Amino acid sequence: MKKYIIVAFLILFCDEISAQIVQGKVLDDATSEPIENSKVLIVGSEVVVFTDENGAFQLTIPDYPVALDISALGYKSIRYAVVPNGDHIIRLKPASEKLSEVIINGTLISKSLQKSPASISVLNSGDLQKKDVSNFAQVFNSVPGVYVNQGALNTTKLNIRGIGARSQFSTNRIQAYFNGIPLTTGEGELTIDDFDAEAISKIEIIKGPTSSVYGAGLGGVINMYAGNAEVDKTQVELSSQVGSFDTYKNTIAASHGSKNTSLFATFSDLESDGYRNNGSYKRQSGLINAAIFTEDGNKLSFLANFTKLKAFIPSSLNEEDYLNNPEKAAFTWGSSKGFESYERGLLGVSYMHHFSSKFTNLTSVFVNFRDAYEPRPFNILDEERVATGTRTKFNLKLPIFKFESELSFGGEYFREWYAMQTFENLYRDFEDRGSVLGTSLSNNEQDRNYANFFGQLNLELSKKLNLETGFNLNTTNYSLRGLFVEDEIDQSGDYKFETIFSPRIGLSYEVENGKNIYASISHGFSTPTVEETLTPEGQINTDLKTESGINYEVGFKGNWLNNKLYTEVTLYSIQIKNLLVAQRISEDQFVGINAGKTNHNGIETTIKYSFDISPRFTMQPYFNGSFNYFEFEEFINREQDFSGNKLPGVPKSTINTGFELNYGNNISLYTNFLAVGEIQLNDANTLSTENYQVLDIKMRYDFKIFSFFDANISAGINNILDEKYASSVLPNAVGFGGSAPRYYYPGNPRNYFVGVGLNYVF
Known part of the structure; x- marks a missing residue:
């Protein structure tokens, strides 16, 4: 009987030695912020862990190689291959399939669209490809509250909720940023038609006065x-x-x-x-x-x-x-x-x-x-x-x-x-x-x-x-x-x-x-x-x-x-x-x-x-x-x-x-x-x-x-x-x-x- 107990103990001990501890972090690809409650699943098993408030997780895998399925509310799921001695920093891109789960990055504090107390519309790269890509500015006409006056490809005026409607030749009273860099001039004028649909991953339009975040920008x-x-x-x-x-x-x-x-x-x-x-x-x-x-x-x-x-x-x-x-x-x-x-x-x-x-x-x-x-x-x-x-x-x-x-x-x-x-x-x-x-x-x-x-x-x-x-x-x-x-x-x-x-x-x-x-x-x-x-x-x-x-x-x-x-x-x-x-x-x-x-x-x-x-x-x-x-x-x-x-x-x-x-x-x-x-x-x-x-x-x-x-x-x-x-x-x-x-x-x-x-x- 003692022999069986010793053998069983050795088997369990060897299994524990062969098991590997994997640690990592899940971050937002756009902001590098940690994503809490991300689901980390070992592919082919029922082993699941969730990230903490720091985006960190830890799990035990039987051996290499192994793949993980990573998912989080508001993000695209990915499959991640775990390699020995790797730095497991995993980045998730914001998803767009469920509009309410989209994370808004343009506000001072990132938050899901569902819980933001503001009128915000989001266009993703897929939305841009649904249109004629030679005329990028027309995509804004799909946003409620936004109207595009377009006399030619280079003559575009946007107004939001009627603000800027009386402008003569250009868009004004609207602030715009590209990856955080101001596009609106010091006088408040904006040219939006210089960009290509293929170069953009996401557009967020915050409607109404946003001066508490961006200063001058009544529209x-x-x-x-x-x-x-x-x-x-x-x-x-x-x-x-x-x-x-x-x-x-x-x-x-x-x-x-x-x-x-x-x-x-x-x-x-x-x-x-x-x-x-x-x-x-x-x-x-x-x-x-x-x-x-x-x-x-x-x-x-x-x-x-x-x-x-x-x-x-x-x-x-x-x-x-x-x-x-x-x-x-x-x-x-x-x-x-x-x-x-x-x-x-x-x-x-x-x-x-x-x-x-x-x-x-x-x-x-x-x-x-x-x-x-x-x-x-x-x-x-x-x-x-x-x-x-x-x-x-x-x-x-x-x-x-x-x-x-x-x-x-x-x-x-x-x-x-x-x-x-x-x-x-x-x-x-x-x-x-x-x-x-x-x-x-x-x-x-x-x-x-x-x-x-x-x-x-x-x-x-x-x-x-x-x-x-x-x-x-x-x-x-x-x-x-x-x-x-x-x-x-x-x-x-x-x-x-x-x-x-x-x-x-x-x-x-x-x-x-x-x-x-x-x-x-x-x-x-x-x-x-x-x-x-x-x-x-x-x-x-x-x-x-x-x-x-x-x-x-x-x-x-x-x-x-x-x-x-x-x-x-x-x-x-x-x-x-x-x-x-x-x-x-x-x-x-x-x-x-x-x-x-x-x-x-x-x-x-x-x-x-x-x-x-x-x-x-x-x-x-x-x-x-x-x-x-x-x-x-x-x-x-x-x-x-x-x-x-x-x-x-x-x-x-x-x-x-x-x-x-x-x-x-x-x-x-x-x-x-x-x-x-x-x-x-x-x-x-x-x-x-x-x-x-x-x-x-x-x-x-x-x-x-x-x-x-x-x-x-x-x-x-x-x-x-x-x-x-x-x-x-x-x-x-x-x-x-x-x-x-x-x-x-x-x-x-x-x-x-x-x-x-x-x-x-x-």
Whole structure:
């Protein structure tokens, strides 16, 4: 009997010796934050462990080799091969299959979309590929509350909840960041169409005033994130697409990922003759996104993006030409062969450091530049812009009055140098030559800088009730130097806007599992541009005030039918005072005034459903809608009282609906139907556009050539119904020299595209 006991003991002892202890950490690939409660399963067994608050796990394996399945709520599951003596730092990418589980990184404190007390829309790389990839900006029309005015590929204006709708030619009052690097200029203008769908992994759109996080940005903020490499994979992808109007786009992307490094690079060449005369377009752009990870979860990142553009400008049309000859360019723009060209780049370095499992810091430094030349009929503009800055953020987890909480605080500094000259355009003196540089008309330099100091506290008041509160303190000032002496107008001087305190508070309550209601109040502001501060005599208007507003919002986010159906409903009201109005006093001169107040009231809804038609067929129908009532509460301009009128430049409603149909992992069909309500064309509400509907369709087929070689073929039709509509409008257009005002930018008629892609995995 003793012999059997000894043998059994030796067997157990030997098994224990042969068993191996494996330790590791599971981190968020985007933020390097630890992921708590990640599930770690030994493949082929029932052995399961979960990570702790530091993302750490430990388990015993019988022997090498062994594979682990790693999964976590809101992330893509991966299979991880365990090797002896390895540093088991496992990184999970955010998932998008269940919208409510997506983790929002653009807020000061990362949180799931479901529990965020704010209206936030998320677009992932898959959403971008459902559209025509030659027109990236159109994807924003699928977001409720966002409307895209697009006169051409290089003439894009976004407005969020009607804010920015009265802008003449560009997007303003919206902040945007690319991997944490500001894209919005120091004057608040944004160019979103420089980027490629293939270079982006995710977009987060936070709607309504977000000044408690990002400073000036009354409409909201757009956070875009560059593509990343997959762990333990090296691949090269080539894609090409051709379409109507002699449009083609060629793209090459390469990536290499390991446990400690990530390198992603892409380059694209996009050219088009355009639907309209004087509408040719050529853009080349490249991006590099690299990261190095340490054993402690620290992360050093580098981002570089460069764009070279030359795009001719057909400009807007009067009503007669819009209805009868939409292909033509505006006469003066066609005669001068007006265009814009520029080289633009941004560079940024950021470092994420974990002082401990509860205390982290993320610091970024950046520089971006733009060198532009734009011949217009009224003059030729030559401008240069260079901006530098830094942003740092500390996050600390600590209990407050026995409540679980997280505190975030930090600051951002941005400085921009801008130089511009204008020259006579002598195109009338040189027939058929287009624009010809003449004598100098103006020469100015601007230095603009701002500083934001921010803080946010998240309190878990109970398992169901969460509180968010935060603030931002902003200082903005600029100096102007006039270098043109012939006009005898001295614009030189230093100017400063009042310091602005922007608070925010939000509550989120889980009514039941997977269903949350929330409410929030936030303050926002936007400072005037230098151009808006100039008087008709060219002097600085020091009495001009910052535009500000308060956003009141309540909403519901919920899953139904075993998480197959996701719904979201938001009701909001934004009251804006010191409304900045750009009065047009000449073909290229605007004067800003504070003219009153506006009310922005509306409802936004999102519905997304996923179900299986058969074991091979799946369908995901969706519905995104916004219904609004935007009006001037008080608005008297040049002795005309527009109080009570609707806000021009924004539709009274938008509906974006369609479905995605998949057959296995090979065949996908995407449909999208956009219905846009009428748009007022002027403050007096005497003119408006008609409702219009645009239906798009795209099909894609993915297949394998070899086990390591994938391919895809795609084709699509935009505007299947061949609808005639205005894809953009110019609010309050004024006719000069007896000509009719030019309100309209014609949308493209029915057009087609075909694409092919090859992906090689090393």
